[in-house]
Amino acid sequence: KKIIVIGSGILGASTAYHLSKSDAEVLLIDRKDRGQATDAAAGIVCPWLSQRRNKAWYQLAKGGARYYPELIKMLEEDGETDTGYKRVGTLSLHADSEKLEKMAERALKRREEAPEIGEITILSPEETKKRFPPLSDEFGSVFVSGGARVNGRAMRDALLKGAKKSGVKILCGNADLLLEGSKVSGVSVSGQTILADQIIITAGAWSNEILKPLGINFKVTPQKAQIIHLELPKMDTADWPVVMPPTNQYILTFDDRVVVGATHEDEAGFDNRVTAGGIHDILTKALAVAPGLSEGSILETRVGFRPFTPGFLPVIGPLPNFPNILIANGLGASGLTSGPYLGAELAKLALGKSTELDISHYDVSGAIE
Ligand code: FAD
Known part of the structure; x- marks a missing residue:
């Protein structure tokens, strides 16, 4: 099975790292935008004192801190x-x-x-x-x-190096989705066509742009x-x-x-x-x-x-009407805490394994129009 991951902030790096432990063939593409959240992040991992009442958010952040x-x-x-x-x-x-x-x-x-x-x-x-x-x-x-505390930059790079050691290929460039009929068959990177069975989009704040050609308005x-x-x-x-x-x-x-x-x-x-x-x-x-x-x-x-993403609640799961696309986004102000864990969950979804989180609480359709 060939899987492409688009975006290598903390979320994409963790997803690729966890996928590298399987027998899937994995390609990770990142275009190194200035302002990558992971690259600037502070690094606090301490979700328990938050006064925020949203249970799904807390479950994710708590799981993230525990997983570290x-x-x-x-x-x-x-x-x-x-x-x-x-x-x-x-x-x-x-x-x-x-x-x-x-x-x-x-x-x-x-x-x-x-x-x-x-x-x-x-x-x-x-x-x-x-x-x-x-x-x-x-x-x-x-x-x-x-x-x-964690150094987001160092953590991301450790995940990327670990992934590379287990065979993940990493490509620098802008990825555009390739639409064939009603199905996305792969990506195009600097004029090069790369086909894949599954595509995982972890492109952070830039994700609306990549989904536009599918007629989707992604509300990040x-x-x-x-x-x-x-x-x-x-x-x-x-x-x-x-x-x-x-x-x-x-x-x-x-x-x-x-x-x-x-x-x-x-x-x-x-x-x-x-x-x-x-x-x-x-x-x-x-x-x-x-x-x-x-x-x-x-x-x-x-x-x-x-x-x-809307309601300040992260989303994870398949993109409606595009079953071979998985997406996770909306990590907001706590993504260094939850990102590594959510990346592990995303890898499980891609491999058809059951997740620890009940992903119905983080439905992707809540973020699209
Ligand atoms: P990003 O890290 O933004 O990565 C997205 C990547 O996708 C980018 O590299 C971009 O170039 C790439 N990309 C986008 N489109 C394409 C395309 N078409 N083709 C190829 N590549 C593409 N969280 C905590 O838990 N604790 C903290 O203390 C904390 N402090 C923070 C402080 C600051 C100043 C900031 C900004 C954030 C902080 N966060 C913190 C939050 C955390 O950093 C983010 O939630 C998390 O890094 C988001 O990760 P991401 O992988 O989703 O996105």
Whole structure:
């Protein structure tokens, strides 16, 4: 069976990696758009404290966080150890101690079905600052030991290298679907025709464009995000926990950098510029929470487009009227968490195996017109 995967962000890379463990012949095509969400992503894996009530979303994000250690082990067995994944824990901040107690209660309740949350501890402002020195003095926190960070770029590349080792072919270029009668028979890449039995579309925020020739209006919208990378002189940031302030911003660290962000720009389309307003917004919020970051030097600002489908709910499954096309999309702001897991599920669908998720909750027809 020949399978083509279009798009190699975290979702397509994971799909190809999991397919590489089967006997299918797999070709992965990516055109390296500027603003690939995976390439810009922050890297927080901690879905359990979210106040979002949508059960299908939570099921997916929770499954994603739980799947990471298993996948990291698989990659290690393939010799891929550079993923930037580490369970450093998460500090969820609040200045109000009652709010912290409520947060801890919610986490404890969620732990009944998600033991991977780990320890849940309420920390005083002093204890909180000890774990993340740049913070201001006013915030206590709930520390969740199972929270993790991952380097999206490194994780994607580890999956791609692992897939390649098991025979997946990778092609750089723009893929257009080849329509023969009412069936898609393959793709065309730079004038070259490539036929396949099955096509999997994991093209993120750009997926509407690729489906247009089929007469389908795929309702994915790009949400622009700018995110800043800082270097803190003389600080060993390798093991600091992820910080989730009471705003919609976050701060996390890697061995050599601190990442702060991000903006949520719904009206910017595919404008991939770094803007004065974007930087102002991020730094104003970040420095209010962590004044100690003001000494950091700016390494770079990345821009990415979060793919959102209607209701902010991801979709996965066959494309209506085109049974040999599978699609997954809409990973939004939590795709580094859910992407590797959803890619594994997508590979199962392609191979005719049963999935862990009930995919009827993520019906693709909800995203098309
Ligand atoms: P993408 O990564 O965008 O990949 C799509 C790929 O398809 C692109 O490479 C594109 O070039 C390619 N493509 C499109 N059309 C074609 C075509 N016709 N032919 C060939 N190739 C094509 N999630 C978390 O869980 N935690 C976080 O902390 C987090 N932080 C984030 C911070 C930022 C700033 C951003 C932008 C996102 C963040 N996310 C986070 C969300 C996460 O990054 C995304 O949900 C996820 O990366 C989406 O992955 P994807 O594979 O669907 O799409």
